[in-house]
Amino acid sequence: MGIVLNQSLKNTIITYIGFGIGAINTIYLYPFFLGATYYALTNYILSAASIVMPLFAFGMQNSLVKFYSQCKTEQEESQFLSFTVLLPLLLSIPLFLIGLYFFDDISAYLSKKNPIVKDYLWLIPFTGLCMAYFEIFYAWARVHMHSVFGNFIKEVALRSLSLLALVGVYFKWITVIEFVYVTAGIYFLAFTVTMFYAFHLKKPEFQFSIPHNAKDIMVYTFFIILSGSVATLLLDIDKIMLNQYIKIENIAYYSVATYIALVISVPSRAMHQIVYPITAKLMHDNKYGELNDLYKKTSINLQVVGGFVMLCIFVNISQLYEMVPKEYGGGILVVFMIGLSKYFDLILGNNNAIIFNTKYYRAVLFLGVVLVFLTVGLNMIFIPIFGILGSAFATLLSITLYSLAKLMFVVKRLQLYPFSKQTLYSMALTFVLFLMFYFWQFPLSPIIAIGLKSILVTISYVYLNYKFMISIEINQVIDTVLKRLKIKL
Template identity: 75%
Template sequence: MGIVLNQSLKNTIITYLGFGIGAINTLYLYPVLLGATFYGLTNYITSCANVIMPLFAIGMQNSLVKFYSQYKTIDEKSRFLSFTVLFPLVLIIPMLLISLYFYDEILYFLSKKNEIVKYYVWLIPFIGLCMAYFEIFYAWARVHMHSVFGNFVKEVGLRLFSLLLLIAVNFDWLTVEGFVYATAGLYFLAFLVTMFYAFGIQKPTFQFAMPSNSKEILTYTFYIILSGSVANLLLDGDKIMLNQYMIIDNIAFYSIATFIALVISVPSRAMHQIVYPITAKLMHENKFEELNVLYKKTSINLQVVGGYVMLGIFVNINQLYAMIPKEYSGGLLVVFMIGISKYFDLILGNNNAIIFNTKYYRAVLFLGVLLVAVAIGLNMLFIPLYGIMGCAFATLLSITLYSVAKLLFVVKRLHLYPFTAQTLYSIIITFILFILFYFWEFPFTPVLSIFLKALLITLIYVYINYKFVISTEINEAIDFVLNKIRK
């Protein structure tokens, strides 16, 4: 197996392990041990931190991936690495000072609907700063083709330690208020661990000097800040908007639904950790034929894996919601709306990596800013009318419009095409299996019913996709595993 498939498989396994732990936390422990208010509060704080993270990182994690391979000497690479770590402070320090000056106004705006928020607002920039430097040092490791450890920390480590903190709450070793502060401590720990790991890969020799192409880097960085802000606002902006219109408990109800739907995007998150630097290298070397092949492969591979995950979630969603407290059941339709938007984004393959490594990325980013404004407007319109359903519908429309815009841009400008006949076959297979299994339930307990239906779907889905060779790379991976078993 190649390095892309090898590390992608490892990252996928790690990410799903993390989501498995996250499922225990999200579906059972958070609702029961924290209650809807503190569960919603924790989600709100981390969502806000995730939205401001691109501003703190100043896009350096993406700049590191894009430009690192262009430097030839050790001294040039060292100077560039130093720049990516130190330069964000130029913007971070003034932003923190400005926030401190307007602290009362910020406090009033964020807590006017939910007063509890004002006691924890200061945690938002702290967590955002930890997230930003985690991403920078994770990118440091990724450009050296070490994507697995950082992914483990991000996807498994944080959730595993959250599980331990929830156990501490269960035994009254930690209060629910203390849990919120301890969560901030986890992000700080993740940042420190990743930093030392990155330093272990390449020992830093910090230089207070600008890279030779600093103007190009800073121009690119400005647009990447927009890009990161757009992506994170589309991901977490809905929860922030809910806090402005509804009691914070609704964020907890919405978070469970979105967590379930976000499982669909895990294959994409895992593959992109290693595909991004490879895409950047192919773009830099003008190897567009190879890039077009990679584009198609990532698209169909993600579609097959993501389609399987989406199918498993959708056909078992009623049984899944039967296992959690009844007050959370109002988010069932949210799963479908968010899930469909994630599936469509998934089948675009490494579309984002291609855009961010071309000279045309600026136009798409400004389009993204426009769509964020549309998303905010849609949320302001639909949340007062339909609550969390309106929020989900606004998110579905926004993400779908943004995904279509990015797809058309790559097709028209670069003449790269992600879809093949297999794309249509995969959609048909997934849709037929959904119709066959959604309306049929085993007459057993929810856990046993989910297990049996998931097992049956897995066997049928894998067999059909293998038989019709929907993805040659996935078939090769299955053959590889089968050969290992036979030996």
């Protein structure tokens, strides 16, 4: 776990810095500087771009990680890298032509409830293509065991540039309309910088040739497109469907709530960057004993860290919403529902990495397609009745079912199991601390109250996890820190 712990720790710190910047943007700058309408419009464009991104990437970011370790010579490496970069560009051309031909019909449908989106729809494929190539070149860096820089671009740089653009809106350097275009430009810049960094790690020697294992790559890629589309749809389809049924401002209210809940998934995002290629290597070498050990370690470590983040959010949520405009207040229950779904997905550890590197991945992907249809159906039922709460419930139910299906698949097919008695202890500990602190309100300003309660929660949570030895690896880290500080517990 040395390289995993080292780069995961760096990625976690970077990701949380990024989420901290994002929190400033989401909770304060977007609502107050941009307003609900253009905040919602920006989120709608980015969500739609995320949905089309897997089609433009053609699954090459995952194929690169899976098949790169199988290249035996420099020639094969160059051939494979060229293939992963050039094929998506070639296949994106007909997608753009189809979109252009049906643009009027598509725009009429998507702007039926909210006409404001019509003039900005062309930004969706542009941003989606930038996102796709960012992921491809980020994967290029990851297979060379350099995940930190790309993670910095993704988590910190993008949000920092958005913050600067929001400051520009405040000082009237740019208008709210120009901000929407600047956001698309930021994603283009991120892709460009990551591309040059990837080329720095491995100088490209582009070849217009097809790898010897192209058939295996294409079959795998087809299912990865399904997988990426399923995962993105489960994450972003709610915002797209909100646009079809209720006023666009509700997307802004929903986005604030979901962003707060998404903080829970940060540890998983950080660890996944480096664990994915290691999982692929272990499976390729048939080292299932080591893989099962890695599976359990990632599960309990993510549960402890993610449980702490979830606990801090849940016990402070009322005070947190005192800091945003009142019309956003209906999102508190959304935070709970989306947060619980993220927590459950978190405790599955490197489950996704295992599935996507096994020959059995196709069945689960088809199940994911079924769940997308379920998600759409549930949103169609619940959004008209309950608004953003209905969408949150549909997301909670869909993601939970999908996570359960993936867990059962790995357990039944591969006899790998992520849970232990420590899993139950961690859940019980988190629930007890939630009951202790949630109803304890401090009659102070929101920021001071959040800070004070978070300190108390941190001390209680860390101490109890340490004493009950929930995670051996985390205890070792704490022991190292305590030894340096010459403190004994």
